[in-house]
Amino acid sequence: MTAPLDALVVGAGPTGLALATQLRAYGTPFRIVDRSTDRARESRAPAIQPRTLEMLSAFGVADDLVDRGNATVGLHLHLPRRVLRVPVFDVGCDDTPYPFLLFLPQSETEATLTAHLAARDVMVERGTELLRAEPGGEYVTCRLRHRDGTEESVRARYVAGCDGAHSTVRSQAGIGFEGYAYPQTFLLADLEADGLEPGVAHTYMTATGLLFFFPLGTPATWRMIAMHPPGSPGGKLSLDLLQRIADDWTPDRLSLRDPVWMTSFRIHNRGATHYRRGPFFLAGDAAHIHSPAGGQGMNTGIQDALNLGWKLAHVCRGAAPEELLETYEAERAPVGRGVRRLTDRAFTVGTSSHPALRLARTRLAPHMAPLLLRATGARARLFRTVSELGIHYRRGPASVTGRHRPRQGPRAGDRLPDAPAGLQRRVAGPGYHLLLTGPAHVWPDDLPPGGRRDLLTVHHLGPRSPWPGLTQALVRPDGYVGHLAAGTDIAGLRAYLDRWLPTP
Ligand SMILES: Cc1cc2nc3c(=O)[nH]c(=O)nc-3n(C[C@H](O)[C@H](O)[C@H](O)COP(=O)(O)OP(=O)(O)OC[C@H]3O[C@@H](n4cnc5c(N)ncnc54)[C@H](O)[C@@H]3O)c2cc1C
Missing domain, CATH: 3.40.30.120 (Glutaredoxin)
Known part of the structure; x- marks a missing residue:
């Protein structure tokens, strides 16, 4: 068996890559493995929040992301009979070098982090799956299977589960994942849409539900997300169905074409009952999953990782007591719960077929939204929450x-x-x-x-x-x-x- 590691990072999505970036900056001996043989090519999470850019700027990654992405400061809220032009992050975000929402496909975010690691001699070990992890004494013994079918045992002082919603690390640690699934199915497509004003995000608020167009840039100009229309037949997702939704749900004459990626998905709201058990840690989707409302998922995962990495690094080199690791759950679990609560509320108001909420969307919103948006205090609070600049650990043991x-x-x-x-x-x-x-x-x-x-x-x-x-x-x-x-x-x-x- 090879020399023991300080940390084994399981999963090389955005969370695992961010954790590896921080561990590398501290010179911590670690390996990062991912069972998929190639990195994800789908765009998935399309937006990076200001706080994530701030945190990644410490490693010189943020500017690369900004160069590749599409910085957006505007949202057009299409209400029945009127369009509100909402400046995004124009108040409450005057103390950040990144006062915008950066649209960049998740695949590009992962590619940027992977390249940053490779330039520092850290290679993601792809096609390598964690099968089992057994704690015993000072180390966890982890059984890995490589793409050629051979198996290997490695010992690690700590195991970081950045392995997504179906986390193996979570099940090996015996940590629960509690919550529920929403009944609705969502449709997602990266495509071209003629007829939309470019460079801003568009939200159509209708009686049936919400329809979004985000200015992605690559691999297509727009990311479209819509709820599967109630009552319409399931089956294969097609451009025709998406065009029908655009025709029915918007008064604009949008013409959709050239989809690069189309998929449908269900949304869950679940959280790990613990973020740590002994030598096991959970971060990102392994610890929390929720609706994509507000673009929080990937961002929360990256920030989990950047809360954990330096703590592991300090403890492993003997510069900090084990007790520092306890602060990870104390600080990040409340953040994860807050995001699940916030996205649940936004999701329920946006999609519910309850008559009161339908009325709120179609009749009240056109009158209330302009008033709310004029209240700069309320808007600043909203932006600080969504941008994740408002996250704090004031009640944490290390503050x-x-x-x-x-x-x-x-x-x-x-x-x-x-x-x-x-x-x-x-x-x-x-x-x-x-x-x-x-x-x-x-x-x-x-x-x-x-x-x-x-x-x-x-x-x-x-x-x-x-x-x-x-x-x-x-x-x-x-x-x-x-x-x-x-x-x-x-x-x-x-x-x-x-x-x-x-x-x-
Ligand atoms: C269709 C779709 C659309 C989405 N849209 C949005 C959106 O609009 N906004 C948003 O914020 N989020 C969105 N998300 C969610 C976002 O993609 C996730 O929050 C993000 O990927 C979480 O990153 P992660 O690194 O924690 O987990 P993941 O990206 O899931 O990465 C986990 C990695 O672990 C690896 N792995 C798993 N088990 C093992 C094992 N046993 N051994 C080794 N490796 C393992 C996997 O191969 C994977 O690469 C979407 C997701 C999907 C699927």
């Missing part, structure tokens, strides 16, 4: 505010905002970053405390300080503020570091 709290700026557990001084680029390297405002000479000389220079970088922001007064903000490797205090007393910071980044 601590000192005795004196700064009057301005983020709170402990919030993501570090980019405004006003392009802060995120300053803290883009791996490890923790300590931001100190005010003149450098007022701070103690022996920073970082305890000689943690390899994993903690100190930044004196000086005259370019984003917040007035004296603030110490310790930013975690995933860009969230771990410890925050006002004033130059660093006793609280020392205590935080002693707990989460102890001196060897």
Whole structure:
């Protein structure tokens, strides 16, 4: 048997690839396997949210994604008898370098991450399936089957289940997956649609249900998603059926053609009962699946991975206690539950055939939607939720505010905002970053405390300080503020570091 690994990543969808990207940045010994012999070529999740781009920018991947994708800032909401032109992310997103929704097929997102890994000598082992995983002592023994039928046993300290909705890791860990399936069937197609204003997303709200066109760019100009019309016969999905839906559900004369991919699917809403059991971790679709409303699925998976990777890396190299791994479920399970709740509500309002909700869609929405959209406070809250910039771990065990709290700026557990001084680029390297405002000479000389220079970088922001007064903000490797205090007393910071980044 080969030397044991620190981590085995099972699954090379967007979640597994993001986890591998972070583990590679820390030099953690790991392997990444996927049972499919080729990467997925279908477009699947079409949109990347601002927070995902922010988190991936730490590895130099975000700009490649932006170059390949289609940044969209507009939505046309087609209501009965009127069209509302809704600017997307124009309020509540002024503190991010990525104030837009990036349309890019999932296949391209995966290709970009795969190329990034390959350039750093990490090859996804395709055609390699995890069959069994048995914990025992210090390591889990994992049985892998290769594409030529040969089998191999590898030992790994931790096993990350990024292996999708039917996760083998989840079943090997004995973790439940609870929830329900929605009765509706959905139709999806990547195609050309003549008659649509280009470069913006279109939502048609009808009595029957919702119809979407997203500006995908490649492999086709548009992604169309519609509910299978109630009462219409099942059977093979055809361009004729999609054209009929467009004719019946929109007042516009749309002409659909040249489909590159058409499929139908059912939607589930399920969540893992735990994100961790012993040496097993779950992330992405292995931990949560839900409706695609709001484009949250793939994004939540990538952010699970980027919450987990640095924690595994720190624990494996002995830089952090095992207890740090407990914070993964504490921080990410509430996020997964929130996404399931939010997408369930949006889905129910958008698709229900209940008379009250049909009335809301056809009669109330044309009057209420303009009023709601004019309420900038409500719109900012909505955009921060959908963009995932609003995700925070304020109640998590690794978010601590000192005795004196700064009057301005983020709170402990919030993501570090980019405004006003392009802060995120300053803290883009791996490890923790300590931001100190005010003149450098007022701070103690022996920073970082305890000689943690390899994993903690100190930044004196000086005259370019984003917040007035004296603030110490310790930013975690995933860009969230771990410890925050006002004033130059660093006793609280020392205590935080002693707990989460102890001196060897
Ligand atoms: C038709 C369709 C349309 C979708 N549309 C949207 C959308 O509009 N918006 C949205 O946000 N999301 C959408 N999704 C969901 C989105 O694709 C998923 O959320 C995303 O792929 C999750 O990524 P993941 O890496 O967690 O899992 P996956 O992408 O499922 O990757 C899991 C990987 O694990 C591998 N694997 C599984 N078992 C094993 C094993 N035992 N050993 C080794 N490898 C294994 C699989 O081969 C796979 O490559 C759609 C999905 C589908 C199928």
